Amino acid sequence: xxxxxxxxxxxxxxxxxxxxxxxxxxxxxxxxxxxxxxxxxxxxxxxxxxxxxxxxxxxxxxxxxxxxxxxxxxxxxxxxxxxxxxxxxxxxxxxxxxxxxxxxxxxxxxxxxxxxxxxxxxxxxxxxxxxxxxxxxxxxxxxxxxxxxxxxxxxxxxxxxxxxxxxxxxxxxxxxxxxxxxxxxxxxxxxxxxxxxxxxxxxxxxxxxxxxxxxxxxxxxxxxxxxxxxxxxxxxxxxxxxxxxxxxxxxxxxxxxxxxxxxxxxxxxxxxxxxxxxxxxxxxxxxxxxxxxxxxxxxxxxxxxxxxxxxxxxxxxxxxxxxxxxxxxxxxxxxxxxxxxxxxxxxxxxxxxxxxxxxxxxxxxxxxxxxxxxxxxxxxxxxxxxxxxxxxxxxxxxxxxxxxxxxxxxxxxxxxxxxxxxxxxxxxxxxxxxxxxxxxxxxxxxxxxxxxxxxxxxxxxxxxxxxxxxxxxxxxxxxxxxxxxxxxxxxxxxxxxxxxxxxxxxxxxxxxxxxxxxxxxxxxxxxxxxxxxxxxxxxxxxxxxxxxxxxxxxxxxxxxxxxxxxxxxxxxxxxxxxxxxxxxxxxxxxxxxxxxxxxxx
Numbered sequence: 001x002x003x004x005x006x007x008x009x010x011x012x013x014x015x016x017x018x019x020x021x022x023x024x025x026x027x028x029x030x031x032x033x034x035x036x037x038x039x040x041x042x043x044x045x046x047x048x049x050x051x052x053x054x055x056x057x058x059x060x061x062x063x064x065x066x067x068x069x070x071x072x073x074x075x076x077x078x079x080x081x082x083x084x085x086x087x088x089x090x091x092x093x094x095x096x097x098x099x100x101x102x103x104x105x106x107x108x109x110x111x112x113x114x115x116x117x118x119x120x121x122x123x124x125x126x127x128x129x130x131x132x133x134x135x136x137x138x139x140x141x142x143x144x145x146x147x148x149x150x151x152x153x154x155x156x157x158x159x160x161x162x163x164x165x166x167x168x169x170x171x172x173x174x175x176x177x178x179x180x181x182x183x184x185x186x187x188x189x190x191x192x193x194x195x196x197x198x199x200x201x202x203x204x205x206x207x208x209x210x211x212x213x214x215x216x217x218x219x220x221x222x223x224x225x226x227x228x229x230x231x232x233x234x235x236x237x238x239x240x241x242x243x244x245x246x247x248x249x250x251x252x253x254x255x256x257x258x259x260x261x262x263x264x265x266x267x268x269x270x271x272x273x274x275x276x277x278x279x280x281x282x283x284x285x286x287x288x289x290x291x292x293x294x295x296x297x298x299x300x301x302x303x304x305x306x307x308x309x310x311x312x313x314x315x316x317x318x319x320x321x322x323x324x325x326x327x328x329x330x331x332x333x334x335x336x337x338x339x340x341x342x343x344x345x346x347x348x349x350x351x352x353x354x355x356x357x358x359x360x361x362x363x364x365x366x367x368x369x370x371x372x373x374x375x376x377x378x379x380x381x382x383x384x385x386x387x388x389x390x391x392x393x394x395x396x397x398x399x400x401x402x403x404x405x406x407x408x409x410x411x412x413x414x415x416x417x418x419x420x421x422x423x424x425x426x427x428x429x430x431x432x433x434x435x436x437x438x439x440x441x442x443x444x445x446x447x448x449x450x451x452x453x454x455x456x457x458x459x460x461x462x463x464x465x466x467x468x469x470x471x472x473x474x475x476x477x478x479x480x481x482x483x484x485x486x487x488x489x490x491x492x493x494x495x496x497x498x499x500x501x502x503x504x505x506x507x508x509x510x511x512x513x514x515x516x517x518x519x520x521x522x523x524x525x526x527x528x529x530x531x532x533x534x535x536x537x538x539x540x541x542x543x544x545x546x547x548x549x550x551x552x553x554x555x556x557x558x559x560x561x562x563x564x565x566x567x568x569x570x571x572x573x574x575x576x577x578x579x580x581x582x583x584x585x586x587x588x589x590x591x592x593x594x595x596x597x598x599x600x601x
Contacts (some may be wrong), residue, residue: 005030005051012054012080014559014581019044021196026051029134029168034193036140036185040202041319042297043176046073049136049170053110054082057135059103062112065139065151068273070112072295073551077110077498079553081583086112087123103130115153124163129460132167135160140171142288144180144185154187161189167191172201175316200315200384204322207376208394209332209369216305216333217246221253223303223331231300236317238306238341240287246305247285254296257448260286277550280541288313296550297324298557303331307338309346310362311369311383324558332370339367361479364427368469372397373404373506382475404504408496410459410467411476411503415493418450418477421445423488430487431464470505532599536560539595543588554588555579 005026009015018026025048028035039045053060064070070086077084085099085108102108105124117123142151145372160169171188185191210219220235235250237243250257254277258272276282277296284290286310302321308314322328346359365383373378375391375398382388391398392487417430432439433447436454447453456464467485470476476493480486495501525533537551537560544551555563561580574589575582 003055004280005055008051008054009047011582013047013051013084014575014584015578016576016578018047018568021049021198022047025170025196026055028194029170030055030168031166034170034190035170036181036190036193037170037172038176038181038195038197038200039172039174040198040200041316042202042323042325045138045172045174045175048172050077050082050110052134052168053136053172056133057181058131058135059106059108060110060136061127061132061136062110063115063118063135063157064112065114065142065154067114068139068270069295070114070276074110075549076111076553078325079549079584080581082110083108084110084112087117088114100126100588106131113537115151115157115441118355119153119156119159128163132164135164135167135169137169137171137188139173140184140188141173141176141180144176144183149185158187158189167210173321175312177312180312194506200381200386202319202322203394204325204390205318205328205330205394206399207318207330207380209334209376209396211334211370216335217249219333220246220303220331221250221255221306223329224250224255224283224301228301228330229269232276232281232296232298233283233301233303234299234317234320235283235285235303235305236292236308237285237287238338242305243285243287250283251283255283256281257283257285260284262287271398274568277429278544280537280551288317288351295323296320297552298326299328300326301324301329301331303329303333305333306367307370308332308341309334309342309359309378311366312362314369315380316383324552324556326557334370339363357485362486364469364472364479366422368472368474371466371470373402373470373504375586379474402506405507406502407467407505408499408501408503410456411471411496411505413452413456414464414471414497415469415476415489415497418487418489419455419497421447421452422474424486426469426485426487427465430463430468434459435461467505474503525561532596533564533596535558535599536592537590543591555584563592563596567594569597 003011005023006018009018025035025037029049029052034452037045037048039048049060049062062070064073067088067090069092070088074084074086085102087096087099090487091099099111113123130190137157144158159268169190171184171190171193173184176184185193195328198464199274224233235246237246238264243259243261247257247259257364260269260272260277272284276284299321302318304314304317306415308317318330321330342363346356346363349356351359369376369379375388377392378388395397413434414430419432419433421430433442433453436457438448442448459467468477472479476490476496477487478490480488496503540551540554540560544555556579559577562578566573566577568577571585571589571593574580574593575585580589
C-alpha cells in the first residue's frame with residue numbers, strides 16, 4: 001500500500017492534514033533516520049510510524065508493552081483496511097503460524113510484538129529473513145528505571161541497533177521529562193536520532209484538584225451524575241481494597257462500575273477491559289495497573305481518589321481522558337493521609353537511598369501542584385520544561401480562584417534561610433532552623449547563630465513545609481534530586497527576596513470545592529440535533545456489535561460530530577468528513593448517508 005504520506009493520510013485514515021510535527025517525523029523516518037518523538041496522548045503518535053510503514057516497501061515492527069494495547073491497535077488498523085497482525089501469548093499455535101506465514105510472504109504492513117517476544121533469538125533470526133522497513137518502539141518511557149511504567153524487558157531493545165543496521169528506529173512516548181529522555185536515548189542507542197518534542201499541553205482537559213477530609217466518594221458521585229451521566233470514565237485508587245469498596249459503592253448507587261487491579265485473575269481483568277471498550281457508560285475503578293493498554297478515545301473523565309506519587313504518573317493517568325480531542329475532566333479529591341501512605345511506601349521500599357530521594361522529590365513536586373493557587377496547567381507544563389504564556393482558563397484555579405494569604409514575608413524568610421545555610425539542606429532541616437529548633441548537627445554547622453535562626457516561630461512546621469512545597473512548585477526553589485534533596489535558589493527568587501514581587505499562596509488548610517460547574521462532557525450538540533446525534537451513535541453501536549469491535553473503531557465521537565456538522569448528502573461529501581477513509585467510506589458510507597437523509601427529510 002505505497003504512496004505519498006499525504007495520500008495515505010487521506011485515503012487510509014481519512015484526514016486532510018498532518019498535525020505538527022507529524023509530517024516532519026514521517027519525513028525523517030522515511031528518509032532513513034532515527035527519531036525520538038514526545039507527543040501528548042491523543043496527539044497522533046501512532047500515525048508517525050503507521051504512515052511510514054505504509055509508504056515504504058516491507059513490514060514495520062512495532063514494539064508494544066501490553067497485549068490489550070496491540071490487539072486494539074491491530075483491530076483498528078484492520079478496520080481501515082490495513083494488513084496488520086500481532087504476535088503474543090493470546091494466539092494459538094495455528095494462529096501464530098499463520099502470522100509467520102503472512103510475514104514471510106510479505107503480506108503484512110505492520111507486525112506488533114511484545115519486547116520479550118521480539119528479543120527471543122528465534123524471532124530475531126526470522127526477522128533477519130524479512131524486509132523490515134522500520135522498527136517503532138511505543139511507550140518508550142518504559143525503558144526508564146525512574147519511570148512509572150518501567151518494564152525490564154525494554155532494556156535489551158538497544159540491541160536492535162546492531163540487529164537492524166540502516167533500518168530507521170522511532171521511539172515514542174507521551175511522558176518523559178528531560179532526565180527520562182536522556183535515559184531513553186542512552187538505553188535505546190538513539191544518539192543520532194532527531195528529537196521531536198511537540199508539547200505536553202492537552203487543552204481539552206479541565207484539571208480540578210481538591211483536598212478533603214472524608215466524603216470523597218460522595219463528591220465523586222455528585223461529579224459523575226451532574227457532569228458525566230452515562231459516560232465512560234476511570235477512577236484511580238491507591239489500594240486494591242479501596243478499588244473494591246469504591247466500585248461496589250458506585251454500583252449500589254446505580255452506576256456501571258467495575259473493579260480492576262493486579263490481584264484479580266487475568267481472565268477477569270480481560271473481561272473488564274473488553275466491557276470498558278465495547279460498552280458505553282462503563283466506569284472502571286482501578287489501581288495504576290489499569291490504563292496503559294487502553295486505546296479508548298472517548299473516556300470523558302479520569303478521577304483520582306488518592307494522590308498520585310509523581311507528576312509523571314498524574315499526567316500519564318489523566319491523559320487517558322479525552323483522546324478524541326473533545327472536552328474531558330481530570331478530577332482529584334485527595335486527603336493528607338495519602339501523603340503519609342505514599343511516604344511510608346517509599347520509606348519501606350527496598351530501593352537504594354538515591355532512588356528513594358528521587359521518589360520523595362517527585363512526590364513533593366506533585367504536592368506542590370495540588371497546592372498551587374495559580375494556573376495548574378502552567379505549573380504542569382513547566383515541570384516538563386514547557387512554557388504557557390497565559391493562564392489556561394480551564395483549570396479550577398483559573399475558573400474559581402482559591403482563597404490565598406500574603407506569604408511574601410514568610411517566603412523571604414524561607415528563601416533567606418536557604419541562602420544563609422549554603423543552599424544544600426533539605427526542607428525539614430530548614431524548617432527546624434526557621435523555628436529555632438537546634439540540635440547537635442545544627443550547632444556543628446553553626447546554624448543556630450545565623451540571622452534566620454528562630455525567625456519563623458509564627459508558623460507551624462506543617463505550614464512551613466507547605467510553603468516550601470509551593471515555592472518549589474512556583475519554580476523559586478530547585479531541588480537537588482540527584483544529591484541529598486538539598487534546596488537551592490532559582491534566579492527568579494531574587495525579585496521576591498528584594499520585595500519587588502508579592503507572593504500569595506494557598507493556606508495549609510484548604511476547603512474542598514463544592515460549587516457545581518457547567519458540564520464539560522461528551523460532544524456538545526445543539527438541542528435540535530440531539531435526536532440525530534443519538535441515531536448516529538445507535539447506528540455505530542449496532543455495526544460495532546455485529547462485528548464484535550468497540551463502537552469507536554467504527555467512527556469516533558469526533559467523526560460523528562463532524563458528520564453532524566457537515567451533513568453530507570453524497571459519498572463524495574462523506575469522504576470529506578474527518579476520520580472517514582476509503583475503506584470505511586465503502587463499508588459504512590451508504591448506511592450513514594441514509595440515516596442523515598431520513599432525518600433531514
